[in-house]
Amino acid sequence: MVDATKVRDSIAAVHQESISGNIPSQNNGMRSANGAPLVLIRPTRGWVSLKLDELWEYRELLYFLTWRDIKVRYKQTVLGAGWAIIQPFFTMVVFSLFFGKLAKVPSDGIPYPIFAYAALVPWSFFANGLNQSSNSLVGNANLIKKVYFPRLVIPLSGVISGLVDFSLAFAVLLAMMLFYGIFPTINIIWLPFLLTLGFVTSLGVGLWLSAMNVQFRDVRYTVPFLVQFWLFATPIAYPSSLLAEPWRTLFGLNPMVGVVEGFRWALLGTDTAPGPIIVVSSLMALALLVGGAFYFRRMERTFADVV
Amino acid sequence: MNDLAIRVEGLGKQYRIGGEKNGYKTLRDTLSDAAMAPLRRAKKLLQRQAYGVGEMNESIWALQKVCFEVKWGEVVGIIGRNGAGKSTLLKILSRITEPTEGCAEIYGRIGSLLEVGTGFHPELTGRENIYLNGAILGMKKAEIECNLDEIVAFAEIEKFVDTPVKRYSSGMYVRLAFAVAAHLEPEILLVDEVLAVGDIAFQKKCLGKMGQVAKEGRTVLFVSHNMHAVRNLCARAVLLEEGAKAADGEVDDVVAVYLSGTQEQLEATVHLPPSKSEAPIVGRRLRFLGANGSPKSVFRIREKWQIVLEFELTEYLSHVIGAVGIRTVTGTPILTYWSTPKDLSPGSYFVEFSMEVPLKASRLSFVVGLSSNNNTFYYVEDVGNVTIVEVAEGKQPFRASGAGILVTECVSEIKRLDSP
Numbered sequence: 001m002v003d004a005t006k007v008r009d010s011i012a013a014v015h016q017e018s019i020s021g022n023i024p025s026q027n028n029g030m031r032s033a034n035g036a037p038l039v040l041i042r043p044t045r046g047w048v049s050l051k052l053d054e055l056w057e058y059r060e061l062l063y064f065l066t067w068r069d070i071k072v073r074y075k076q077t078v079l080g081a082g083w084a085i086i087q088p089f090f091t092m093v094v095f096s097l098f099f100g101k102l103a104k105v106p107s108d109g110i111p112y113p114i115f116a117y118a119a120l121v122p123w124s125f126f127a128n129g130l131n132q133s134s135n136s137l138v139g140n141a142n143l144i145k146k147v148y149f150p151r152l153v154i155p156l157s158g159v160i161s162g163l164v165d166f167s168l169a170f171a172v173l174l175a176m177m178l179f180y181g182i183f184p185t186i187n188i189i190w191l192p193f194l195l196t197l198g199f200v201t202s203l204g205v206g207l208w209l210s211a212m213n214v215q216f217r218d219v220r221y222t223v224p225f226l227v228q229f230w231l232f233a234t235p236i237a238y239p240s241s242l243l244a245e246p247w248r249t250l251f252g253l254n255p256m257v258g259v260v261e262g263f264r265w266a267l268l269g270t271d272t273a274p275g276p277i278i279v280v281s282s283l284m285a286l287a288l289l290v291g292g293a294f295y296f297r298r299m300e301r302t303f304a305d306v307v
Numbered sequence: 308m309n310d311l312a313i314r315v316e317g318l319g320k321q322y323r324i325g326g327e328k329n330g331y332k333t334l335r336d337t338l339s340d341a342a343m344a345p346l347r348r349a350k351k352l353l354q355r356q357a358y359g360v361g362e363m364n365e366s367i368w369a370l371q372k373v374c375f376e377v378k379w380g381e382v383v384g385i386i387g388r389n390g391a392g393k394s395t396l397l398k399i400l401s402r403i404t405e406p407t408e409g410c411a412e413i414y415g416r417i418g419s420l421l422e423v424g425t426g427f428h429p430e431l432t433g434r435e436n437i438y439l440n441g442a443i444l445g446m447k448k449a450e451i452e453c454n455l456d457e458i459v460a461f462a463e464i465e466k467f468v469d470t471p472v473k474r475y476s477s478g479m480y481v482r483l484a485f486a487v488a489a490h491l492e493p494e495i496l497l498v499d500e501v502l503a504v505g506d507i508a509f510q511k512k513c514l515g516k517m518g519q520v521a522k523e524g525r526t527v528l529f530v531s532h533n534m535h536a537v538r539n540l541c542a543r544a545v546l547l548e549e550g551a552k553a554a555d556g557e558v559d560d561v562v563a564v565y566l567s568g569t570q571e572q573l574e575a576t577v578h579l580p581p582s583k584s585e586a587p588i589v590g591r592r593l594r595f596l597g598a599n600g601s602p603k604s605v606f607r608i609r610e611k612w613q614i615v616l617e618f619e620l621t622e623y624l625s626h627v628i629g630a631v632g633i634r635t636v637t638g639t640p641i642l643t644y645w646s647t648p649k650d651l652s653p654g655s656y657f658v659e660f661s662m663e664v665p666l667k668a669s670r671l672s673f674v675v676g677l678s679s680n681n682n683t684f685y686y687v688e689d690v691g692n693v694t695i696v697e698v699a700e701g702k703q704p705f706r707a708s709g710a711g712i713l714v715t716e717c718v719s720e721i722k723r724l725d726s727p
Contacts, residue, residue, distance in 0.1 A: 037314075037412035043405055064442040068428055068435075075430040146425045147443055148402040304404040305322065 048297050055150045062153045062160070069132070069161035084165035085172050088120040095120075099237045108239045108270040114176050118267055119236040119260040121173050122195065125166040126202045126256055127227045132158035133206025134223050137214050141307045151300050152293070155210045159203045166195075177267065187266040194262040197278075197285055201255040204288030211292075211299040214307050234260055239270075240277070252280030255288070312495050312526040313377040313400065317409035319550075320370040320395050369395040370550045372409070377528065379415075382521040384537035384558060385530040386565050387547035393530045396547070397421060397497050400528065415526070418445055418493030424484030429473035433464055433483055436472055440487045454490045461512075462486035482509055489516045495526040500533075514539065534562050534696065566605040566696060575602035577691045579675060586684040587624060588677045591655070592617040593631070593691050605694045608714055609663055614644075616675060617657040624679040625650040629658040632674035638689075641666070641712070643674070665714050669695050 055062075074080040092113055099105040100112030107115035133155035137144065140154050177184065213219035234256040240248055251257050258281025264270045274281075370392040377383055385393045398404045400411055401419030426443040427436050437458055441451040459468050462483040464475075472480055498517070514536055521527055521540050531537050537544060537558060544561035546554035554561045579590035594615040597603040606612045616629050627650070632643040646658045671693045677685040 037414050039402070039413040039417065040410065041399060041402060041406065041413070042410035043407055060448050061442045061445075064439050068431065068439055071435070072428055072430050140426075143426050143443060145403065146422045147445075148419065149443070149445070301405045304398065 044301060046298070047294055050152075050293055050297055051150060055152055058149050058153055061149055062157055065153060065157035066160045069157060070164050073161070081165075081168055084168040088117065088124040088169050089172060091124075092117040092120050095237050105238045106242070108241060108264070110182070110264075110268050110270060111180055114173075114180050114182065114268065115239075115264065116237060117173060117176060118264050119234075121166065121169045122198045122259050122263050123231065123234065123236055123256065124169060125162050125195075126198050126259070127231070128165060129159035129162040129199070129202035130206050130209070130227060131223060132162060133203065134209035134213055134219060136206075137210045137303065138217070138220070138307060144303050144307055151303060152207075152296060155206045155296075156203065159199060159206060162202075173267070182268055184267045185265075185269040187269075190262065190266050194259055194266065197255060197262070197282060198259040200289045201259065201285045204285060204290075204292045207289070207292030207296045211296045211303075214299065214303050230254075230256065236260060249276045249280055252277035253284050255281040255285035257281060258285075310378050311376055311412075312379045312381070312414055313528070314412045314414075315376070315396075315400070315409070316374050316411070318370060318373045318396070318399060318406050318411055319368060319408040320392075320399060320404070321366050321368050321407040323366045368407075368550050370399070370406075370547075373547070373550075373552050375545055375552065375555055377526060379526055380524040381543060382527040382529065382541045384541035384544035384561075385528060385547065386532070386534070386537060386544055386562065387553075390549075391547040392550040393547055394421070394499055395550075397499050397528065397530055401497050413495060415494035417495045417497065418491045419497040419499075420444070420488050420491065421497075421499040423481060423488050427472060427480075427484060430471055432471055433459070433462075433468045433475070436483065437487055440484070441490075444488065444491050445493070446491060450492070458483075458486045458490050461489065461516075478506060478509075485509075485513055489513070489520075493525075495528075496520065497528045499530045534566065538562055562696070563607070566694070575604045579690060580687055582685050587622045588618060588620050588627065588679060588684045590616065590618045590675050590677055590685050590687065593673060593675060595691070595693055604692060605696055606664075607696055608667060609665065611661065611663045613662075614660045614673070615657055616660075617655065618677055618685070619655050620651055620653045623650075623652050626680045627651045628678050630674075630676040630678070631660055632676070633664065634672050634674060634689075635712075636670045636672050636692075638672075640674075641671075664695070666695050667712050667714050669712060671695065 074083060077083065079086065095116040096113045100107065100116070105112070136154045136158040137151070143149075143154070144151065209219050209223060233254055235242075235251075240251055240257060240261050243251055258274055258278040261270075261274045262278055265274055369390075373392070373396065385396060387393050395404075397419065398421070399406045400413070401417065401421065403419075403421070424440065426440055428439065431439065434455070437455060438448070438451055441454075442448070446454075459465055462479070462485070464479050464483055467475065467479065472483065475483070517527075517529075517536075517540055527540075529537065529540055541558045543556065544554075544558040545552060546561050546565050554564045575595045577593040579593055582589045592615075594602060594617070595604050596613040596615060597606070598611040598613075600613075603612070614631050616631055618629060620627070626648045628648050629646040630643055633641045635641060644660045644662070646660075671691075672689050673691040673693075674688050675686070675690060676683055
């Protein structure tokens with residue numbers, strides 16, 4: 001409960017601040033200095049600041065919304081959280097049959113099932129996060145119309161809640177590695193970074209799509225299509241080593257290429273060190289996120305009226 | 308400057324209202340229109356005219372040039388008809404939507420309550436929803452933990468706190484929702500018509516809680532249609548009409564202005580239903596007038612007013628009597644007035660009842676009867692709708708609920724028993 005006392009202190013601090021700011025003081029000089037409003041409401045135009053400090057202030061709401069998403073996700077389903085495993089696992093089975101066995105797609109010298117599954121785990125996290133976040137604003141329209149909070153919280157919580165599904169699917173990946181007798185390399189220390197990269201990509205694209213979805217519900221029908229297309233534009237069923245060098249690095253413009261190849265490299269020890277790909281992917285992901293965040297903030301002012 | 312809590316200056320909000328120019332008629336129209344929509348939309352987009360869904364070409368000002376100031380600790384009621392801009396004002400002040408013009412300054416931590424139970428999830432338990440809803444309303448986790456038992460007790464759901472709220476009765480649901488909202492403790496509170504929840508006993512409890520909040524010296528902006536609640540809670544009121552400020556001042560004055568507005572005048576004339584059987588005498592209209600003869604349907608306690616009954620005769624009748632009975636809306640007869648009998652030839656007539664009804668704040672409905680020689684030819688029940696409001700006049704407001712429905716003069720004085 002160290003946390004609770006901290007929070008209480010911060011409440012007290014805010015309270016103190018606003019009181020001292022607002023009690024009429026005898027000193028005229030003081031008055032003008034402290035007379036600034038806490039909140040100024042006026043029309044805004046064009047690009048506006050991200051207000052990340054405010055986002056930080058609302059971190060508890062982010063926590064509760066994420067927690068709600070997680071709690072509610074598999075309510076009243078028979079298999080419950082099993083779905084988090086079933087989706088990537090059965091995709092892996094299908095891929096192994098058709099691409100691995102029938103089409104004999106190369107797999108960088110690793111058994112095809114684990115080759116595919118190691119890519120499908122971060123991919124599922126990305127795809128679910130994208131799905132969740134792009135529909136999140138419309139799905140939470142009642143909140144948007146009735147309460148103020150930084151709207152960024154909503155798509156953000158959609159992606160974060162996917163981490164639970166990710167860890168379940170990841171546990172299965174570890175079990176499979178044990179089964180195939182593959183031990184992770186030292187490069188596993190890069191895994192958090194790679195996961196962050198997947199997270200940033202998912203959120204970045206999610207921000208763009210969720211903001212657009214408010215005005216154009218077409219997005220809702222585009223996302224499944226986009227995800228499917230993207231799945232094959234990412235080396236999941238096949239290795240990126242099929243491509244020759246200048247093209248391979250260029251392939252990194254799809255940030256998920258960096259993530260997926262990175263996962264294989266860190267866990268399965270494929271000798272396709274992601275090197276330049278990861279740099280290109282990281283820059284691209286960052287651009288998507290920053291652009292998405294600013295676009296989101298720009299559209300935010302119309303959300304409550306349009307949604 | 309520094310005793311200000313809210314300052315609103317020239318605030319305006321424009322909404323684009325889209326409407327299809329001509330409604331769909333057949334399924335075929337609907338389908339072909341849906342098929343053509345992408346083309347039209349694309350054309351619009353190229354011309355930079357699209358605003359999303361629908362044809363967004365018309366716009367209305369929901370709020371325009373609204374200015375007012377609220378001082379610390381003031382409890383201000385925002386009243387007005389539907390669509391007057393009350394909710395838009397609260398939405399702007401609570402930062403849910405942006406104004407189109409003007410600005411507002413808020414000098415304190417603000418909390419808004421535009422709806423109870425926002426973000427409640429049916430699958431989550433009562434306890435979980437308290438945390439979730441609390442966080443959505445802007446409470447800190449520590450704050451919610453402190454208030455948890457109190458919230459549960461206030462909502463009277465102790466036994467069901469770990470049951471998913473989808474299994475709650477609707478009463479339990481709204482009680483819980485209000486209970487969470489009631490424990491929000493910002494410095495400035497914006498409330499929109501959330502008191503109309505639950506049964507009467509719970510509504511009373513909610514009003515009590517609101518009153519307590521008001522007495523604690525917090526600044527409250529309170530939107531409501533319930534004039535009784537507004538008068539009880541607020542010292543000051545702002546009246547909005549068609550997006551503009553129409554009145555601002557002492558709550559009783561502003562409420563009186565609002566109630567005497569056009570909407571009420573419409574109800575001041577009631578067209579009586581035709582007689583069921585062939586009758587030689589038929590009621591036409593029932594009108595309500597203030598002492599000065601202007602149509603009204605809202606009167607203050609002890610205000611003098613008139614009921615005018617208009618009727619028509621198709622043949623000569625002797626000993627005609629027009630009668631108007633006053634009832635409560637629940638149907639309890641209060642009293643009846645009879646005109647003095649008169650012999651009448653065919654034609655249109657009216658009878659005027661001028662009176663001062665000694666009733667407390669209440670809603671009234673009427674019974675109309677027309678007879679000749681003790682034969683009732685025309686009789687209708689439950690017509691008209693008049694409201695008696697409690698507006699403090701002078702130094703002795705008639706305030707007390709459950710103390711009966713009559714108000715009469717009474718001389719009373721406390722005296723010593725053992726006085727010489």
